[in-house]
Every structure is written in structure tokens, then in C-alpha cells.
Amino acid sequence: MRSWRKGAGKIALLIVLSTLTATLGGCASGKAGQSDLSEITIGIPQDLDGLDPHRATAAGTKEVLFNIFEGLVKPDAAGDLQPAIAENYSIENGGQIYRFALRSGVRFHDNTEVTAEDVKYSLDRAAGLGGGEPIVAALSKIEGVEIKDAHTVEIKLNTQDTDFLPYLTVAIVPQHIEDLEKQPIGTGPYKFVSRSPQENVVLTRFDNYWGEKAYLRDVTLKIESNPDAIVMDLQGGSIDMFARLTTVQVDQLSRDQFTIYEGTMNLVQAMYLNNAEKPFDDVRVRQALCYAIDPQQIMDFVSDGAGTELGSSMFPAFTKYYLEELNHTYDQDLDKARELLTEAGYPDGFSFMLTVPSNYTQHVDTAQVLKEQLAKIGVDAQIQGIEWNSWLSDVYSGRKFQATVVGVDAANLTPSALLSRFVSDAGNNFCNYSNPAYDEAYAKAYEATNDADRTHYIKECERILSETAANVYIQDLPEFVALNKKYTGYTFYPLYVQDIAKLRPAAQ
Amino acid sequence: MRGILRKLAGAVLTLLAVTLLVFLAFRLIPGDPVTALLGTEITPERAAQLRAEMGLDDPLLVQYGRWVIHALGGDLGTSYSYSMPVSSMLAGKLPITLTMSLMAFVLSIALAIPLGILAAKHEGRIFDRVLLALCQVIMAIPPFFSGILLTYIFGIVLRWFTPGGFISYERDMVGFLRYLILPAVAIALPKAAMAAKLLRDSVIEEAGKDYVRTAYSRGNATMEVMYRHVLRNAILPVVTFLGMALADMVAGSIVVEQVFGIPGISRILLTSISNRDYPVVEAIILGIAGLVVVANLLVDLLYRLLDPRLREA
Numbered sequence: 001m002r003s004w005r006k007g008a009g010k011i012a013l014l015i016v017l018s019t020l021t022a023t024l025g026g027c028a029s030g031k032a033g034q035s036d037l038s039e040i041t042i043g044i045p046q047d048l049d050g051l052d053p054h055r056a057t058a059a060g061t062k063e064v065l066f067n068i069f070e071g072l073v074k075p076d077a078a079g080d081l082q083p084a085i086a087e088n089y090s091i092e093n094g095g096q097i098y099r100f101a102l103r104s105g106v107r108f109h110d111n112t113e114v115t116a117e118d119v120k121y122s123l124d125r126a127a128g129l130g131g132g133e134p135i136v137a138a139l140s141k142i143e144g145v146e147i148k149d150a151h152t153v154e155i156k157l158n159t160q161d162t163d164f165l166p167y168l169t170v171a172i173v174p175q176h177i178e179d180l181e182k183q184p185i186g187t188g189p190y191k192f193v194s195r196s197p198q199e200n201v202v203l204t205r206f207d208n209y210w211g212e213k214a215y216l217r218d219v220t221l222k223i224e225s226n227p228d229a230i231v232m233d234l235q236g237g238s239i240d241m242f243a244r245l246t247t248v249q250v251d252q253l254s255r256d257q258f259t260i261y262e263g264t265m266n267l268v269q270a271m272y273l274n275n276a277e278k279p280f281d282d283v284r285v286r287q288a289l290c291y292a293i294d295p296q297q298i299m300d301f302v303s304d305g306a307g308t309e310l311g312s313s314m315f316p317a318f319t320k321y322y323l324e325e326l327n328h329t330y331d332q333d334l335d336k337a338r339e340l341l342t343e344a345g346y347p348d349g350f351s352f353m354l355t356v357p358s359n360y361t362q363h364v365d366t367a368q369v370l371k372e373q374l375a376k377i378g379v380d381a382q383i384q385g386i387e388w389n390s391w392l393s394d395v396y397s398g399r400k401f402q403a404t405v406v407g408v409d410a411a412n413l414t415p416s417a418l419l420s421r422f423v424s425d426a427g428n429n430f431c432n433y434s435n436p437a438y439d440e441a442y443a444k445a446y447e448a449t450n451d452a453d454r455t456h457y458i459k460e461c462e463r464i465l466s467e468t469a470a471n472v473y474i475q476d477l478p479e480f481v482a483l484n485k486k487y488t489g490y491t492f493y494p495l496y497v498q499d500i501a502k503l504r505p506a507a508q
Numbered sequence: 509m510r511g512i513l514r515k516l517a518g519a520v521l522t523l524l525a526v527t528l529l530v531f532l533a534f535r536l537i538p539g540d541p542v543t544a545l546l547g548t549e550i551t552p553e554r555a556a557q558l559r560a561e562m563g564l565d566d567p568l569l570v571q572y573g574r575w576v577i578h579a580l581g582g583d584l585g586t587s588y589s590y591s592m593p594v595s596s597m598l599a600g601k602l603p604i605t606l607t608m609s610l611m612a613f614v615l616s617i618a619l620a621i622p623l624g625i626l627a628a629k630h631e632g633r634i635f636d637r638v639l640l641a642l643c644q645v646i647m648a649i650p651p652f653f654s655g656i657l658l659t660y661i662f663g664i665v666l667r668w669f670t671p672g673g674f675i676s677y678e679r680d681m682v683g684f685l686r687y688l689i690l691p692a693v694a695i696a697l698p699k700a701a702m703a704a705k706l707l708r709d710s711v712i713e714e715a716g717k718d719y720v721r722t723a724y725s726r727g728n729a730t731m732e733v734m735y736r737h738v739l740r741n742a743i744l745p746v747v748t749f750l751g752m753a754l755a756d757m758v759a760g761s762i763v764v765e766q767v768f769g770i771p772g773i774s775r776i777l778l779t780s781i782s783n784r785d786y787p788v789v790e791a792i793i794l795g796i797a798g799l800v801v802v803a804n805l806l807v808d809l810l811y812r813l814l815d816p817r818l819r820e821a
Binding site: 046047049050057058133137181196197198199200222223224225226228229232233235236237238239387388389390392393394396397427428 | 537538539540543544545546547548549550551553554555557587589590591592597600601656659660663664667670671672673674766767768769771775776778779782783784
């Protein structure tokens with residue numbers, strides 16, 4: 001009665017076996033081609049938010065566009081500004097006039113030569129001089145750009161500012177290109193080839209580059225949106241380099257296969273407080289929090305002790321302005337912290353919402369340690385993880401928050417990039433910090449006509465932020481870069497930059 | 509015929525409801541495309557200017573109505589974050605996800621049907637028991653986990669493929685298909701296990717019914733009884749299951765694509781959600797919802813084909 005099953009069973013078994021053989025056989029020969037050393041694949045954590053260098057805002061985009069576009073000047077690895085499209089420059093009239101002599105023979109990626117008209121067009125465009133809002137807010141100081149002769153351009157500011165040069169790293173783009181999103185043509189050592197959303201961006205070496213040419217010819221920037229896949233992709237060889245790894249990821253990589261470079265991220269990680277919101281409108285409460293926490297413990301937990309302690313809104317890459325002594329304004333002292341809380345009217349502590357962008361592991365980890373440390377003085381931090389876009393709209397623009405852990409970086413190499421946001425009426429003062437003494441010191445720094453005075457007042461600003469405990473300052477996060485041993489030459493910048501042109505094959 | 513028409517109308521209404529829901533859901537979560545685009549360089553003036561340019565100032569229903577009218581005309585809009593047409597953005601990615609899902613689908617049928625029959629044949633014996641236990645375990649392993657496991661074994665230990673590697677179908681069709689095999693296996697395994705178990709139970713039940721004995725007694729050959737009578741009846745619940753599984757596989761590929769680093773629609777979908785890139789999200793959701801509806805219609809049609817009793821209804 002059950003005899004029908006015999007024949008059917010044989011056929012079924014045959015189908016299963018042939019399916020499995022086909023599947024596994026296909027895998028066996030699915031090995032990717034061996035990589036050639038004239039090319040490299042670099043993993044990047046997110047896709048570019050645009051290709052127009054004036055409109056791009058994400059730090060992760062700017063660090064890539066650094067390889068494609070250049071300004072009149074560009075930063076070197078030491079953080080000094082070097083002439084790029086300009087051959088030299090002079091600053092006149094106490095910093096109101098910036099005169100640039102253009103380098104001859106600089107070519108765009110479509111091989112047209114850079115002219116004074118292109119320079120004027122680019123600056124006008126970024127500064128919004130043709131009408132409309134300036135695309136780059138900081139350039140609103142430019143009153144006019146004048147072409148003196150075919151090789152000289154003069155920029156006039158509406159105020160004296162001897163510290164304006166770092167803003168002139170703004171990209172020079174060709175006037176004849178309609179849409180930079182589609183044709184991102186610059187003068188940098190690499191030119192754009194193609195992009196595929198959420199997959200990759202392909203660059204190739206620009207052989208007519210005016211300066212030192214890149215070593216590697218073809219560069220693929222592969223978007224690694226899944227952080228759990230990064231280590232496997234490095235080990236498996238589908239990417240050769242990844243920057244900003246966590247210590248956990250670094251520990252999983254073999255030192256035989258990878259060189260690990262350690263630097264700092266050049267940002268100010270802090271528990272930023274809403275100074276307008278109770279209870280953080282009371283300086284004693286803010287100070288109590290500073291006394292309660294120990295940055296070293298945070299660094300030990302988050303990245304095995306790597307990182308640099310900070311005591312104010314300035315990181316050590318700004319060697320001229322960084323004040324190490326501010327790290328000791330509040331050495332951990334729990335009794336003092338409790339005392340200050342009692343004085344402020346919170347003898348039993350209080351509870352507050354600590355908002356953290358959950359896509360940043362380091363900030364989330366930091367918040368965990370902060371919670372533990374604050375619990376010791378009776379303060380209860382309720383951690384709330386939100387996604388980045390909500391953070392931008394609620395915390396950063398909406399200022400609807402009590403406290404948040406993030407890292408604030410410097411958009412360019414000026415101390416004002418870090419300090420201007422604490423001026424009472426600054427548009428990006430998301431902490432609602434308001435202090436007339438600070439506003440005065442900051443104004444004096446930018447009115448100062450000589451460098452010594454300016455430096456003095458900038459340091460004064462840092463001191464005020466530290467003494468009034470504007471925020472609970474923690475650290476400059478460590479940065480780990482893994483580079484496959486087949487390559488060498490990774491170079492850190494004091495800015496958010498990946499200089500691909502410096503990478504080269506390791507000596508065989 | 510009227511039944512089919514009614515079903516089609518229902519399908520259109522379903523799609524409208526789903527897209528409207530997505531549209532409304534986006535307004536409930538904080539942030540909009542403008543905050544995503546401007547990031548930390550946002551100023552109220554620039555935000556207002558951009559919102560006006562993008563038409564985000566209009567009332568919600570006006571925006572939705574505009575989208576529906578354009579979509580009906582085949583225009584899915586322009587991505588906010590990539591400033592390129594959504595259709596051309598997805599055109600390069602959709603074949604990847606669909607190929608992968610289809611491979612998974614074929615694979616699960618190719619595994620489930622023979623294994624189900626085989627287990628039924630050996631009912632209660634060792635093969636059947638081992639297979640049942642195995643199915644139970646595989647059903648419990650989510651694809652993202654088996655994906656990580658497969659990547660580790662075949663990528664890191666055996667080095668049969670490069671983890672995270674991918675070859676575009678435009679460059680090398682064979683290489684492309686090879687890189688999709690493991691993800692397809694990861695998606696297919698739990699579905700295959702479920703379908704195999706379902707088929708086994710169903711076949712055993714049918715084979716025990718009286719009409720089978722009658723068929724034998726009328727002198728039919730074994731294979732004929734099996735394929736003309738038993739399987740035809742036993743396969744009905746499996747068809748229903750596989751129809752739903754097909755849509756589920758496309759949706760489930762979202763997680764698996766992340767694990768294997770396959771640049772299909774999933775990454776676009778996820779990043780578009782966090783960038784509040786409504787046009788892209790709407791287009792993808794429309795696609796997935798459409799697939800579910802089509803799969804359901806196909807199951808209905810297949811039912812009518814397999815079971816003459818339903819043709820009258």
C-alpha cells in the first residue's frame with residue numbers, strides 16, 4: 001500500500017542532491033580577483049550627502065571631497081595653510097584685503113585652465129554674492145571679489161579679520177559647469193569617476209595635477225553602512241582601509257595583516273548641557289556634575305584608556321590655544337559635588353534626560369559611564385537614544401533637550417570654529433550658553449589687531465567656559481585607522497580629512 | 509471574472525492605503541529632509557528657503573495627492589538626498605534584490621518539495637525524524653544569523669568568497685550570481701524548512717485518506733497515484749505558504765543584504781528613512797506592497813488551476 005513512495009523518494013533525493021551541488025559548486029569558484037596595488041578600496045561609514053563642495057555639510061563628505069577639490073589655500077598635515085590654487089598671498093589693510101596671486105598652469109579635471117574668473121565665480125557662489133543666502137555662512141564676511149589682472153584676485157571683507165585665511169580653503173570650481181552634483185570637477189589630485197547610491201564612489205588619479213601626484217591610480221570608496229560587517233570585510237579583503245574604528249574592532253584585526261594608526265578625532269566630546277533649562281541654568285549644578293565625573297574612567301571604558309582629556313572647548317591640535325591646565329579645573333571630588341548640589345537646592349539630587357545619538361557607539365558608551373558616575377551623587381541620568389536626524393532637528397536646531405553627549409568638531413582651522421557657538425546670540429549656540437563676560441572676551445579676541453592680544457583673549461574664552469562649567473567636558477576621542485599591510489603612508493590631519501594621495505604601495 | 513475584478517480593486521485600495529500610511533508615519537517622526545540635508549549648518553532662513561523649494565510647505569494631503577498623480581503617470585519623483593530621479597536610482601538596485609529573492613524562492617522550492625515527499629515516504633523512520641528535527645532548528649535561526657555564520661565559514665575560514673565583496677551584473681553576470689548564492693541560501697533555509705515540514709504533514713494526511721486506497725484498487729500505478737491524486741491535494745496549503753513566503757523573502761532580503769553587503773534596495777531604503785527621503789521610501793514601499801498583492805493574486809489563480817472546485821466560486 002505504501003509502495004508508491006519508493007519511486008518518488010528516489011527522484012526527490014536526486015533533486016535535493018543536485019541543488020546542493022550546484023549551490024556549493026557555485027560558491028567554490030566565486031572568489032574575487034586578486035587586487036592590484038595600483039588600486040585601493042577604502043571603506044567609508046556613510047554615503048556622501050552630495051558632490052557639490054559648497055553645499056556638502058556632512059564631515060564624512062568633506063573628508064572625501066578634500067581629494068577632489070581645492071581652495072586658494074589648503075591645509076597640510078601639520079595643520080598649516082599652504083598655497084594651492086594661489087601661488088602666494090598677502091594680507092593688507094589690517095586684514096580687510098586678501099590679495100592672491102594665482103598659480104599658473106593649474107588645471108581642472110576636464111583639462112581647462114583655472115582662471116581668475118573661475119576664482120571669482122566660486123567665491124561669489126559660496127558667499128551668496130549673486131543674491132540669496134550665502135551657501136557657506138562663514139563667507140558672509142566677504143564684501144566683494146575683484147579681478148585685478150589675469151593672475152591676481154583681491155578679496156575685500158566688510159570688517160578687519162586677520163584670521164580669515166582658513167575660510168579660503170573653500171573649493172574653487174569651474175564656471176562652465178552647470179551642475180556640480182552631476183559633474184563634480186575640481187583641481188585636486190583625484191577626479192570623480194562615478195557613484196552608485198549606497199554602494200560606492202569611484203575616483204581616479206588626475207595626471208595633470210599641479211602638485212605632487214597621487215601614488216595609487218584607482219580608488220573605490222565602498223560604503224560600509226553595516227558596522228558589524230567592517231571587520232569581516234577588512235579580514236576578507238574586500239576593503240583595504242577603514243578609518244575611525246572602535247577599540248573592539250581594532251582588537252579583532254591581526255597585526256600581521258594590518259597596520260593600525262592611532263591618532264585623535266579632533267573634536268570636543270562633552271556632555272553638552274542646555275544652559276537655559278532647569279536645573280542646568282544654575283552654575284553650581286553644572287559644576288557639581290563636573291566634579292562628579294572622571295574622564296579617565298570614561299576613556300578606560302570606551303577605548304581602553306586611549307583618548308585625550310579635555311577641560312574646555314579646545315583640543316590639542318590647536319597647539320597655540322590649547323590649555324592643558326583646564327583639565328584640572330574639576331578633579332573628581334564627590335563631596336564637593338554633593339555640597340554644590342545642596343547649595344543649589346538639590347540635596348537629594350535630581351533626574352534628567354540624557355539624549356544620545358545612537359548611531360555613535362562611543363557617545364552611547366560614554367553616556368553609560370556618565371550615568372554610573374552621576375549616580376554616586378544622587379543624580380539620575382535617563383539615557384535616551386535617538387537617531388541622528390532626530391538629534392539634528394530636536395537637539396541641535398530645536399534646542400529641546402536637557403543634556404546630550406556628542407563630539408563637536410572644528411569646520412576649519414580657526415579657534416572661532418569651536419568658540420563662536422558660545423556667544424549668547426550665536427545661531428548655532430545649541431547649549432543656550434549666555435554670559436556677558438564671555439561675549440566680551442570673544443569680541444575682544446576678534447577686535448584685537450595683534451596676535452598676542454588675540455591669543456590672550458581666546459585663552460580667556462576657554463577659561464570662562466571651563467570655570468562656569470558651560471558643559472561637562474570629557475575628551476578628544478582616539479581615532480584608529482586600519483590599513484592593509486600592502487599599503488603604507490596613512491597621514492593624520494588636525495582636521496576631518498582623508499588624504500588619499502599620500503597612500504602608496506608598501507615596499508616589496 | 510467578477511471575483512477577479514473585485515480582487516483587483518481591493519489590491520489598488522490596499523496600495524493606496526499603504527502609501528498613505530507611510531506618508532503620514534513620516535510626519536509623526538521628528539526631523540524632515542531639510543534638517544537631514546543641512547545638518548549642523550542649518551539656519552532658519554536656509555531651512556525655510558529649502559522647504560519652499562521642495563514643496564514641503566503645502567498641506568499634507570496636497571503633497572500626497574501630488575505624489576499619487578505623479579506616480580500614476582509613472583513619475584516617482586526625485587530623491588532629496590541624491591537629487592536624481594527615484595526611478596533611475598532604483599533601476600540599478602532592484603534587479604539585485606529581485607534576483608536574490610527569486611534565487612531564494614527557487615532554492616526553497618527545490619529543497620522543500622523533494623525533502624517533504626522524502627520525509628513523508630519515510631514517516632516515523634530515522635530519516636524523517638532527523639529531517640524534522642533539523643527543520644525545527646533551521647526554522648528558529650533568523651536569516652541574519654545564518655548569514656553571519658555562512659560568511660564566517662565560507663568567507664573567513666574556507667575563503668571561498670570575499671566577505672562584503674560584490675560584482676555588478678553589468679560587469680560579470682556569472683560572478684554576480686555567485687555572490688548572491690549565499691545570501692539566497694540564508695533567506696531560503698528557514699522558508700524551505702517550514703515548507704518541507706508542511707508538505708510532509710500534508711502528504712501523510714492525504715495518503716491516509718480513503719480515496720487513495722480506492723485509486724490503488726482501481727489498478728492505478730504508484731507514481732500516478734502519487735502525482736495525480738496525493739500531491740495535487742497535498743500541495744494546496746504549501747502553495748499558499750510559498751505565495752506569502754515570496755513577498756516575505758523580498759522584504760526579508762533587507763536584513764540579509766545588510767549582512768552580506770549586497771548593494772540592493774535595502775540600504776537605499778534604510779538610509780532614505782533616516783534621511784527622510786520620502787520619495788525613495790514611498791517608491792520602495794509601493795514596490796514591496798505591490799509584490800505582496802501580486803503574490804496573493806497569483807496564489808488565488810494557481811488555486812483555481814489546481815483545484816477545479818474553486819473555479820466555480
